[in-house]
Amino acid sequence: xxxxxxxxxxxxxxxxxxxxxxxxxxxxxxxxxxxxxxxxxxxxxxxxxxxxxxxxxxxxxxxxxxxxxxxxxxxxxxxxxxxxxxxxxxxxxxxxxxxxxxxxxxxxxxxxxxxxxxxxxxxxxxxxxxxxxxxxxxxxxxxxxxxxxxxxxxxxxxxxxxxxxxxxxxxxxxxxxxxxxxxxxxxxxxxxxxxxxxxxxxxxxxxxxxxxxxxxxxxxxxxxxxxxxxxxxxxxxxxxxxxxxxxxxxxxxxxxxxxxxxxxxxxxxxxxxxxxxxxxxxxxxxxxxxxxxxxxxxxxxxxxxxxxxxxxxxxxxxxxxxxxxxxxxxxxxxxxxxxxxxxxxxxxxxxxxxxxxxxxxxxxxxxxxxxxxxxxxxxxxxxxxxxxxxxxxxxxxxxxxxxxxxxxxxxxxxxxxxxxxxxxxxxxxxxxxxxxxxxxxxxxxxxxxxxxxxxxxxxxxxxxxxxxxxxxxxxxxxxxxxxxxxxxxxxxxxxxxxxxxxxxxxxxxxxxxxxxxxxxxxxxxxxxxxxxxxxxxxxxxxxx
Amino acid sequence: xxxxxxxxxxxxxxxxxxxxxxxxxxxxxxxxxxxxxxxxxxxxxxxxxxxxxxxxxxxxxxxxxxxxxxxxxxxxxxxxxxxxxxxxxxxxxxxxxxxxxxxxxxxxxxxxxxxxxxxxxxxxxxxxxxxxxxxxxxxxxxxxxxxxxxxxxxxxxxxxxxxxxxxxxxxxxxxxxxxxxxxxxxxxxxxxxxxxxxxxxxxxxxxxxxxxxxxxxxxxxxxxxxxxxxxxxxxxxxxxxxxxxxxxxxxxxxxxxxxxxxxxxxxxxxxxxxxxxxxxxxxxxxxxxxxxxxxxxxxxxxxxxxxxxxxxxxx
Numbered sequence: 031x032x033x034x035x036x037x038x039x040x041x042x043x044x045x046x047x048x049x050x051x052x053x054x055x056x057x058x059x060x061x062x063x064x065x066x067x068x069x070x071x072x073x074x075x076x077x078x079x080x081x082x083x084x085x086x087x088x089x090x091x092x093x094x095x096x097x098x099x100x101x102x103x104x105x106x107x108x109x110x111x112x113x114x115x116x117x118x119x120x121x122x123x124x125x126x127x128x129x130x131x132x133x134x135x136x137x138x139x140x141x142x143x144x145x146x147x148x149x150x151x152x153x154x155x156x157x158x159x160x161x162x163x164x165x166x167x168x169x170x171x172x173x174x175x176x177x178x179x180x181x182x183x184x185x186x187x188x189x190x191x192x193x194x195x196x197x198x199x200x201x202x203x204x205x206x207x208x209x210x211x212x213x214x215x216x217x218x219x220x221x222x223x224x225x226x227x228x229x230x231x232x233x234x235x236x237x238x239x240x241x242x243x244x245x246x247x248x249x250x251x252x253x254x255x256x257x258x259x260x261x262x263x264x265x266x267x268x269x270x271x272x273x274x275x276x277x278x279x280x281x282x283x284x285x286x287x288x289x290x291x292x293x294x295x296x297x298x299x300x301x302x303x304x305x306x307x308x309x310x311x312x313x314x315x316x317x318x319x320x321x322x323x324x325x326x327x328x329x330x331x332x333x334x335x336x337x338x339x340x341x342x343x344x345x346x347x348x349x350x351x352x353x354x355x356x357x358x359x360x361x362x363x364x365x366x367x368x369x370x371x372x373x374x375x376x377x378x379x380x381x382x383x384x385x386x387x388x389x390x391x392x393x394x395x396x397x398x399x400x401x402x403x404x405x406x407x408x409x410x411x412x413x414x415x416x417x418x419x420x421x422x423x424x425x426x427x428x429x430x431x432x433x434x435x436x437x438x439x440x441x442x443x444x445x446x447x448x449x450x451x452x453x454x455x456x457x458x459x460x461x462x463x464x465x466x467x468x469x470x471x472x473x474x475x476x477x478x479x480x481x482x483x484x485x486x487x488x489x490x491x492x493x494x495x496x497x498x499x500x501x502x503x504x505x506x507x508x509x510x511x512x513x514x515x516x517x518x519x520x521x522x523x524x525x526x527x528x529x530x531x532x533x534x535x536x537x538x539x540x541x542x543x544x545x546x547x548x549x550x551x552x553x554x555x556x557x558x559x560x561x562x563x564x565x566x567x568x569x570x571x572x573x574x
Numbered sequence: 575x576x577x578x579x580x581x582x583x584x585x586x587x588x589x590x591x592x593x594x595x596x597x598x599x600x601x602x603x604x605x606x607x608x609x610x611x612x613x614x615x616x617x618x619x620x621x622x623x624x625x626x627x628x629x630x631x632x633x634x635x636x637x638x639x640x641x642x643x644x645x646x647x648x649x650x651x652x653x654x655x656x657x658x659x660x661x662x663x664x665x666x667x668x669x670x671x672x673x674x675x676x677x678x679x680x681x682x683x684x685x686x687x688x689x690x691x692x693x694x695x696x697x698x699x700x701x702x703x704x705x706x707x708x709x710x711x712x713x714x715x716x717x718x719x720x721x722x723x724x725x726x727x728x729x730x731x732x733x734x735x736x737x738x739x740x741x742x743x744x745x746x747x748x749x750x751x752x753x754x755x756x757x758x759x760x761x762x763x764x765x766x767x768x769x770x771x772x773x774x775x776x777x778x779x780x781x782x783x784x785x786x787x788x789x790x791x792x793x794x795x796x797x798x799x800x801x802x803x804x805x806x807x808x809x810x811x812x813x814x815x816x817x818x819x820x821x822x823x824x825x826x827x828x829x830x831x832x833x834x835x836x837x838x839x840x841x842x843x844x845x846x847x848x849x850x851x852x853x854x855x856x857x858x859x860x861x862x863x864x865x866x867x868x869x870x871x872x873x874x875x876x877x878x879x880x881x882x883x884x885x886x887x888x889x
Binding site for chain 1: 575588589590592593596597600601633635651654655796818847848865866867868869873875882883885886887888889
């Protein structure tokens, strides 16, 4: 039998009778925006600051471009899987069906756990990167030392916790009230984020390096009592052993891996594909996922390039490095993009708009993660892996109150832990980096390799994409595995990535999956006593 | 203890039907219940060419078939996708394209032929196992299929009657639903549906051990959420998101509230997989993923005097 792809179906190729039909309601554009929300500009700029700080001898922007390319197999794999199982709800099901349920659950548990940690971390950043900077730069513009000092106050851990709690609890309450309230909040935040990004780019684009230096020195003068804080910071960086050029290819590769913390998350819409139009088409999925990756990274690249043009590469590397390691001159507030751009205007309104946009980007991320976490817990509850009460829908609010409250409580605990013990950020980073690579993405890659043979009929029943007779998902799955192994190699060997301590490795590569295994087997034994075999939840029945 | 397996809304997917039959052995169930919406929605023509070959386009891929084996393989693939293959000629295609009645007749013919074949396979497979199997239509299914279901010597069409599924449990069944935007063959006004349900419920001997196998889920229970549609059947969005509204049936809700049966088994709204409680009654909707050939269902373990447990499955 010969077959070929036709470019479009003619109207006589099938006949459809009038009948009921569920309409998918999320457009590819919505999916694109959702992924952009997950990636978030501020998160991207945060990763830029760590990349330029700890890999200062190479070009952080080049590393970002390479990281986007490196993520291509992963995005392809997720796009293909979503097309093959568009109603299934994400990598939990992809892995469960291609490998088995325990492995699928452990991978998903690790994802869930790391995202819970991430809600706490993201919420803790709202004050130092947004609120604090807004007050500090508005005070500078208005020549109001009280406002500037207020900016310094909001940079303190207590306010990180308070503002962070407002974000976590506020988003949770919005979800409890109704999903629609949360979406409304999301839409408002998107508008604010985009409005705030315009002055951020504009101020950096239309200012000169000399102007920035003089403004920065003027801002820092009351705090450091030196006339040239700008060059003093660069000198401190040099004293600390920083190199600003001439980095080797290995350093560049480490920088690429660092960026994966940002570029690795363009696939989030695979969790909501059941509601997405065209989710059964690989090209639609790829366009929304890869499109969001390209767009988000392009935005970060533009701002990074502008920052380096205005503030200077060596200065940025030094100030981020010194601030992160609490070395060198004591800075009154966190040196984020909002501060640098805010110093370049005389208009306090512009400063507020910009920083409100920065805050909006960060809060957006928390909202998207909330939605994903509740969906994950729902899926587990259906499969009897989690208590039934988790998936209860409140008759009053028609929303998952218990799942949301659970997320609020755990998110708050992580927020408190991160604020009280900043060193815990290493665990959070390690959780993300190591655990995501080893247990979420790599297992999805392995599933891609196995899927065409282990689920032959499911694979055959969907649109097949092949290269030289080899299923494309097998190729991209193998490349995804290679990509993860590449990342893991650098994560485990380069201390600049901050996660190769025995404790961090034990926490993320051992403790997290072990916790997942424990939860699985406790659930299995508990349900067995009820006469329920949880292994049946995702086991495929033979059709013949 | 009695274990039953319930699935619904397979919409002509022969793969899902095959899995449904095998579910008895796989899940160790002694009773199988297939809720409504069992017929397909799509006809895929396989057109004879002048060169004594066949050509067909399925899911964007064009097939040129030259042997009988290839033809049979493709027909199987089409059926597994939930579509009806039909062999035709170019001339008939042109005729069908312009004559709705002819197309309608072909649909009916394919539905009936497929269902007859399914029932034969079901009987061959399940009778030796002694598994009881109940199959009924849903609102999307034409009334033509009723005589076919009734004609089976082994498979039971439980609709519009009280059946005993085992020594302790009875079941009433209706595939009708409230009026939908698509005005399906078995969409009826709420009052009429309520009367249908009541006429069966009043004949139940032990309501505490009765199952309400009603295709439409009860109204506003979380297992009936669907996107709101405008008059052009496009989703209504608010705040950039689809507005989900209850699309279930008030008649079903009222009946369950009144009679408080042991269990409600529902389908109709594929994405609203879940469970709900109405008083003492547990209502379950396993959803549907027939398009991908995945059989969503629910295993229910019944004690003599209650429901012991249930578990949703994706087989």
